[in-house]
Amino acid sequence: MNKGRTPDHVVFKYLRKNKKFPHIFCQGCGHGIVLGALIRAIDKLKLNIDNLVMVSGIGCSSRAPVYVDFNTLHTLHGRALPFATGIKLANPDLKVIVITGDGDASAIGGNHFIHSCRRNIEITCIVLNNNIYGMTGGQYSPTTPVGGSSATAPFGNIERPFDICDLAVGAGASFVARGTAYHVTGLIGLIEQALQKPGFSVVEAVSQCYTAYGRRNKFKSPSDMLRWQKENSIDVRAWDKLPPEKRAGKIKTGILADHEYTEYTREYQKIIERAAGGDHEKE
Amino acid sequence: MPDKKSKRKLLLQGNEACAMGAIDAGCRFFGGYPITPSTEIAELLSEELPKVGGKFIQMEDELGSICACIGASIAGSKSLTATSGPGFSLMQEGIGYGCLTETPVVIVNVMRGGPSTGLPTCTAQGDMQQSRFGTHGDHEIIVLSASNVKECYDNTIKAFNFAEKYRTPVILLLDEVVAHMRQNVELPARSELVIINRKKPEVHPDWYVPYDRDLQVPVLADFGEGYRYNVTGLIHDDLGYPTNDTSEIEALTSRIMRKIEDSTDDICTAELIDCENPDVIVIAFGSVVLSAREAIRKVHLKNTRQNQRITKLKKLWPFKKDWRPARIGLVKLETIWPFPDKILDQLIESCRNTCKKIIVAEMSFGQVFREIERINRGRLPLDGYFQVNGELAYPEAIFKKITGVLS
Numbered sequence: 001m002n003k004g005r006t007p008d009h010v011v012f013k014y015l016r017k018n019k020k021f022p023h024i025f026c027q028g029c030g031h032g033i034v035l036g037a038l039i040r041a042i043d044k045l046k047l048n049i050d051n052l053v054m055v056s057g058i059g060c061s062s063r064a065p066v067y068v069d070f071n072t073l074h075t076l077h078g079r080a081l082p083f084a085t086g087i088k089l090a091n092p093d094l095k096v097i098v099i100t101g102d103g104d105a106s107a108i109g110g111n112h113f114i115h116s117c118r119r120n121i122e123i124t125c126i127v128l129n130n131n132i133y134g135m136t137g138g139q140y141s142p143t144t145p146v147g148g149s150s151a152t153a154p155f156g157n158i159e160r161p162f163d164i165c166d167l168a169v170g171a172g173a174s175f176v177a178r179g180t181a182y183h184v185t186g187l188i189g190l191i192e193q194a195l196q197k198p199g200f201s202v203v204e205a206v207s208q209c210y211t212a213y214g215r216r217n218k219f220k221s222p223s224d225m226l227r228w229q230k231e232n233s234i235d236v237r238a239w240d241k242l243p244p245e246k247r248a249g250k251i252k253t254g255i256l257a258d259h260e261y262t263e264y265t266r267e268y269q270k271i272i273e274r275a276a277g278g279d280h281e282k283e
Numbered sequence: 284m285p286d287k288k289s290k291r292k293l294l295l296q297g298n299e300a301c302a303m304g305a306i307d308a309g310c311r312f313f314g315g316y317p318i319t320p321s322t323e324i325a326e327l328l329s330e331e332l333p334k335v336g337g338k339f340i341q342m343e344d345e346l347g348s349i350c351a352c353i354g355a356s357i358a359g360s361k362s363l364t365a366t367s368g369p370g371f372s373l374m375q376e377g378i379g380y381g382c383l384t385e386t387p388v389v390i391v392n393v394m395r396g397g398p399s400t401g402l403p404t405c406t407a408q409g410d411m412q413q414s415r416f417g418t419h420g421d422h423e424i425i426v427l428s429a430s431n432v433k434e435c436y437d438n439t440i441k442a443f444n445f446a447e448k449y450r451t452p453v454i455l456l457l458d459e460v461v462a463h464m465r466q467n468v469e470l471p472a473r474s475e476l477v478i479i480n481r482k483k484p485e486v487h488p489d490w491y492v493p494y495d496r497d498l499q500v501p502v503l504a505d506f507g508e509g510y511r512y513n514v515t516g517l518i519h520d521d522l523g524y525p526t527n528d529t530s531e532i533e534a535l536t537s538r539i540m541r542k543i544e545d546s547t548d549d550i551c552t553a554e555l556i557d558c559e560n561p562d563v564i565v566i567a568f569g570s571v572v573l574s575a576r577e578a579i580r581k582v583h584l585k586n587t588r589q590n591q592r593i594t595k596l597k598k599l600w601p602f603k604k605d606w607r608p609a610r611i612g613l614v615k616l617e618t619i620w621p622f623p624d625k626i627l628d629q630l631i632e633s634c635r636n637t638c639k640k641i642i643v644a645e646m647s648f649g650q651v652f653r654e655i656e657r658i659n660r661g662r663l664p665l666d667g668y669f670q671v672n673g674e675l676a677y678p679e680a681i682f683k684k685i686t687g688v689l690s
Contacts, residue, residue: 016513019524050509055354066513066524071506073357074515074525075350076380082314082347086354086362087506089338090312094358094507115343268338275333 028222030181030207041191057104061128078109117171121264130209138212174199182229298323304439311337312360314351324365345370349377359505365391379418387446405673406459423543426620430572460570561612568616578681
């Protein structure tokens with residue numbers, strides 16, 4: 001099966017054998033790189049795939065779960081996190097990963113996103129941010145930069161973009177990190193740490209959409225977009241030393257928040273023990 | 284809590300009975316968002332669920348609630364959510380998802396006046412058609428109702444049983460009066476209850492076909508049981524993967540319709556009270572049944588007085604014509620969807636020569652009436668009593684409708 005392919009079999013080990021490939025990602029899309037990074041992180045941690053649940057919403061990024069051999073749930077636009085919350089609370093033994101896009105997480109699912117951060121239930125949420133609604137053909141999203149051109153912003157976007165990581169930090173997530181599709185080794189490390197975090201963890205993976213965004217915004221090729229990621233990413237340790245004018249338009253990468261907050265399912269278990277402590281019947 | 288074998292005599296509210304029914308049916312997950320007049324269900328379950336090891340979560344909105352419930356159900360918990368009008372509208376997207384992914388979940392919708400925020404929190408029955416057609420796309424769904432506190436308990440259990448048996452969302456349609464009404468009820472012992480649980484796959488995971496088209500109701504594993512499969516709200520093939528193949532699309536879309544359509548004999552019930560050769564038939568569901576009963580009682584009372592008067596008259600004037608008191612039949616709809624076509628069709632056919640009129644009483648502008656009209660096919664004269672003013676249907680008004688037919 002792997003004849004002629006790279007000797008890196010890690011990814012193939014986790015792909016579905018009975019799924020009709022090819023996948024839906026366009027050529028030059030960054031989502032495959034991020035999915036690969038996630039799989040490699042899972043492989044490093046030797047997680048049991050029978051216990052692994054991958055939940056997604058709607059969009060290009062959210063098509064990822066169908067290709068991987070876990071318990072996979074492809075849900076409604078913006079609602080991946082409530083589905084994941086139900087799964088995790090019903091069976092806290094499951095390891096729940098949410099894959100979502102920038103529009104999915106911060107526009108239609110914005111409310112669920114901030115409340116999941118606040119609730120701090122142990123879910124790892126990977127936000128694939130490509131600054132555009134790719135699947136519907138390139139409409140501007142809450143993370144499209146000001147001035148960016150899109151199918152619904154032909155004169156340039158005038159809405160200020162969200163910083164998804166700042167949003168997650170502000171809403172109280174336990175672990176927040178940002179990586180890029182270009183810095184894939186770093187991204188694997190960040191996802192690995194996020195997966196081990198007992199609490200709600202967010203990893204924003206800056207990805208690229210050449211088809212719907214790059215072509216409209218003066219990028220010559222997908223590799224040009226990756227080069228842009230390379231040249232504009234600044235590690236958080238260096239970021240803090242930079243004057244504000246040099247930060248403009250740059251991507252702050254690395255671990256942006258790492259806290260020990262009480263986790264929801266563990267707290268709920270205490271409630272169960274307290275409630276069952278009385279003369280009530282226990283099942 | 285009493286032991287499993289003893290009966291429980293309690294003074295309960297409809298909503299409380301509903302919550303107790305859920306626990307007894309094996310519900311171990313509730314995700315909800317506060318909205319009157321359904322909030323008591325959430326309040327009671329937040330206290331009762333942890334006692335039995337279940338989980339309660341208050342979500343950020345109703346859409347999140349139904350999604351959390353579906354997620355919990357896929358992870359193996361029987362799940363419930365409760366809401367009212369505006370929240371029910373928000374949940375529609377999730378209900379459609381539950382229908383297509385064939386996930387068992389129970390939704391209690393305590394109806395209040397609408398549209399929009401409407402009448403918090405006066406009674407109404409305006410969600411009858413929405414409960415069937417609220418979500419987009421062709422689908423079937425099971426909707427039950429209750430007209431008293433005991434039925435709130437019984438039908439919650441029934442709703443869970445149908446949800447598990449047919450792998451579908453089931454809606455329990457209450458109205459504000461039934462939900463907030465208190466009655467003395469005797470709940471059966473837990474050991475006497477019939478509880479249906481979902482079937483589990485027995486084949487090896489390698490041979491597992493989650494959405495096998497040869498089975499009317501698929502056998503789905505819970506996440507974490509070793510059967511790793513894909514669940515999606517897209518039209519999917521037998522293995523659960525998105526498809527655009529016309530034959531696969533048709534196989535799925537027709538199967539999710541058929542699995543319920545073919546089982547209407549099992550699902551549909553309606554209580555026919557005094558429906559043998561009736562002069563008038565009153566059809567109602569939910570709390571309107573209470574009003575209709577009161578109206579019919581008054582008709583009978585009037586009849587008794589009339590009878591006494593005629594008996595007296597006959598002693599003076601023996602040639603007076605014979606007189607018999609009018610017979611009033613009452614149809615209490617229990618299953619709202621699939622609509623009990625067969626039962627009503629047989630009833631109309633059996634009394635098409637004797638019955639003078641069918642009166643449909645409801646707290647909406649003819650949502651039940653249009654179904655009756657469809658089934659009646661012009662065989663009997665129809666009349667409707669539609670009251671949409673936030674109050675329980677007036678028995679006097681139904682009484683006038685009945686006596687109007689008889690005079």
